[in-house]
Amino acid sequence: MDRDSSRLSDSSRPSRREVLRGTLAAGASLSLAGALGSCGAHGDVRRVRGGDQWRQFQGATLNFISENTAPTAAIAANVRPFTDLTGINVKIVTLELNAVTQRVALDLASGGAEYQVIYADPYQILAPYRKGLVDLRTLQADPSLPKVPGGVGDFIPTQLDAAGRFVDPHAIYTLPYDAPTMIWHYRRDLFDQYHARMAHDLGFDPTPGGDRTWEEYFKIAQWFNKNARSDVAYGTGHQARQHDSLMNDFSNVLWSYGGDYFDNGKQVGRLGAQDPGPCRLDSAAAIAAARFYDRLLAIADPASRTWDWDGLGAAMRAGRLAMCPNWHEYAATNEQVIPGKVDYAPLPKGPAGTANMYGGTGVGINANTRPHERGAAWLFIVWATAPATQLADLKSKAGGGTPTRTSVYQMPEVRAAEKRPSSMPNMLTAPAVTQAWRPDRIGLRPKIPMWNECDTAIFTQLSRMLTGEASPEEAMRSTKKRIDRIVARGWVA
The missing domain is CATH 3.40.190.10 (Periplasmic binding protein-like II)
Incomplete structure (x- = not known):
């Protein structure tokens, strides 16, 4: 990864x-x-x-x-x-x-x-x-x-x-x-404990799932920050270090808002392209996604900016977070450390639907x-x-x-393992990931020969945004310019 x-x-x-x-x-x-x-x-x-x-x-x-x-x-x-x-x-x-x-x-x-x-x-x-x-x-x-x-x-x-x-x-x-695949990890015990209060205060069912929106995710996280500090430090955490993990975390929001890195993004992600054309991170949808992501990280655990997926997984297991987006493979470790406390759902949706990074x-x-x-x-x-x-x-x-x-x-034994007690704890995520792999929900970054350089440009500018060095608009436009220069050089294998 x-x-x-x-x-x-x-x-x-x-x-x-x-x-x-x-x-x-x-x-x-x-x-x-x-x-x-x-x-x-x-x-x-x-x-x-x-x-x-x-x-x-x-x-x-x-x-x-x-x-x-x-x-x-x-x-x-x-x-x-x-x-x-x-x-x-x-x-x-x-x-x-x-x-x-x-x-x-x-x-x-x-x-x-x-x-x-x-x-x-x-x-x-x-x-x-x-x-x-x-x-x-x-x-x-x-x-x-x-x-x-x-x-x-x-x-x-x-x-x-x-x-x-x-x-x-x-x-x-x-x-x-x-x-x-990235999905929604959440503390089932805390959501059960506070469900009625959250539903009353927020005015919607807070149960995690693909029908929840990113704005609702934000409100749930904010609610935990204000009302449940005796049980959990922060409502959400993210893998927002200046690293490939930041690109992954942001991309789920980008796609759900209707933004993408290039035209024909699903095709470029699924089959790939030698020359994907101009970068589209300066689109209105991409800038809206960046604004939301910046706002979401402002209420997340501040340590998010130091975490990749490993740090985020450890924070979840330590009981520091009520929820987070992370790779589904962490289910096995969650069950070892805090058995029975974490459940899984597809990531929230934005104006254009839901996307789960593969x-x-x-x-x-x-x-x-x-x-x-x-x-x-x-x-x-x-x-x-x-x-x-x-x-x-x-x-x-x-x-x-x-x-x-x-x-x-x-297989019957694999289907049985989707419920606790499970001898194959990664199968606890199966209902979420099988939805996430649908063609309309899978999140696929651009499969292009020069992606590594593009990735670095993305997480570098996103990090500048999260530290206040650049506005969301500036971060997206700067990234677009850098990616266009990278793609224009082409690739010779």
Whole structure:
């Protein structure tokens, strides 16, 4: 999820997903990148034709590079079933996302394939380096290889497009692997305790949900500030540090007000664009969103301006906040620390509807791989994203994540886990996130090759606005000018 260069200066801090698992390195055979050899440098792997499709590359070794995510933690802790099935060994490297991007870029540029399997972030890797990834349709169509169980149609459609495609609506560069999404986290115990008083004072039902508006969210937060200080310090908190997290937090409001970063924003977010055209942050809707966001942060916990998603999650667990927008994957940690006290809903709506930022990523295959290496890598990504593996990830003590397959959400034991007591606490968010992934509700930042620079421009100017150095109008117009210059330079991969 870290989409910006600011994380380079924070390399000593645990990432959002690392915090979610608590101990990433404890349960798994995770290897440092320097310890990995390049299989591609020693020729192709051996292939045994005929017989079991899953055993044809036995004896091969694959290197998988990934951000330290929930599903990777779970797979690393229990990769043995794949090795037993295929005879293929897997070495897993987990790094902070900027480091993953740098190593992948170097590997692709070298013409080699030190990493055959790649966690291909849509913005840092897929959009700028898609030519370095295999179009997976060629492997799905190969009769000598196993097919994706349930077909690619079993992946949630908005996620398949957002995480797996770029510009071409047919090519598939990755299979959806994780699906972090921003939703409304709220203290159910406090909302129950104060429901009648809030409803009387505010004149509306304060129960969180997609029918609540951002203005109502503001009023609820303000009510808690004034009336419930004995139970909670602040009504709301936000991930408003000068960081990628600030862009994510603001974008939910921007889209709900009808603003966007570029024309055809849903298309640019879902399939991507090489040249998205002029930035539209100077529109009336975008400026209205910025004004509201500035006003909302003025009544939020003041520490919000120092928090990314990790700091915000910790504040919620510490009982400091009545509610906040944050990534749904924090449900598992919430249940560990304050069990039964937090519930979840889609984010509030604005004049143009509701939007919930999606931050998922897919797994792809290095196009520099040799033919048999490529086949072995295909076996791994098919297995890693299969319904049975996603179910095992949900149950894992080392990881978790949430499924990217429609069929997994339909399994009786998974549906049962949507209610407490839950053996899969991330499923407590399922009613909210399944609504958030609808095409009209999913929030998709622009999938363009130069997004990283644009992201930095956005959170830099937003931070100036929140500290009073710039008005909302000035912040939006300055960001537009900066993004237009970035886009005009183009991108050469």
